[in-house]
Amino acid sequence: MACRAPSERDLCDICGQYRRDAAExxxxxxxxxxxxxxxxxxxxxxxxxxxxxxxxLALSGYLLFWGKQEANDFARDVIRDVQIVSRAxxxxxxxxxxxxxxxxxxxxxxxxxxRDMVRSGVVRYHINEERTTYEVTxxxxxxxxxxxxx
Numbered sequence: 001m002a003c004r005a006p007s008e009r010d011l012c013d014i015c016g017q018y019r020r021d022a023a024e025x026x027x028x029x030x031x032x033x034x035x036x037x038x039x040x041x042x043x044x045x046x047x048x049x050x051x052x053x054x055x056x057l058a059l060s061g062y063l064l065f066w067g068k069q070e071a072n073d074f075a076r077d078v079i080r081d082v083q084i085v086s087r088a089x090x091x092x093x094x095x096x097x098x099x100x101x102x103x104x105x106x107x108x109x110x111x112x113x114x115r116d117m118v119r120s121g122v123v124r125y126h127i128n129e130e131r132t133t134y135e136v137t138x139x140x141x142x143x144x145x146x147x148x149x150x
Contacts, residue, residue, distance in 0.1 A: 078138055081114040081123050086136050089125070098131040 025035050088106045093099055100106055103118050103125045110118065117123040126135040 077113070078117065078122060081117045082136050082138060084110060084114045085118065085123055085125070089134055089136065099127055099134045101127065101131060 029035050085103065088109050089099055089103075092106050092109075107115055107118065114123070118125070122138060124137045124139065126137065127133070
């Protein structure tokens with residue numbers, strides 16, 4: 001609904017306030033000042049954000065430098081176990097060149113740590129139907145799912 005005032009002097013309060021605000025905004029914009037009210041920055045929020053950034057950097061540094069060694073040790077152990085299992089599977093090939101149907105047949109030939117990795121599912125064994133090729137894998141996905149399998 002439009003204002004029904006006969007002239008600009010007779011504008012209603014709402015239209016008059018709008019015009020005054022619009023004129024003031026135009027003056028501020030022409031002078032290069034902000035047209036909207038600017039909220040003052042809270043110093044407490046700046047200190048809190050700075051503290052959080054410093055804590056984040058400290059934790060990242062710890063994880064990258066000191067936590068990295070523990071992760072590397074575990075990864076080395078798993079890779080070593082995969083190599084041990086692969087060697088044992090290769091050595092267990094029968095006279096026709098077929099690999100064992102499962103790792104249960106060679107578990108007694110594995111070191112205790114490698115046996116535990118196989119039993120817990122950290123190291124997995126896959127073989128084709130003819131038992132002519134095999135694959136020893138480690139699950140990388142969430143919940144122990146093999147990342148290479150959908």
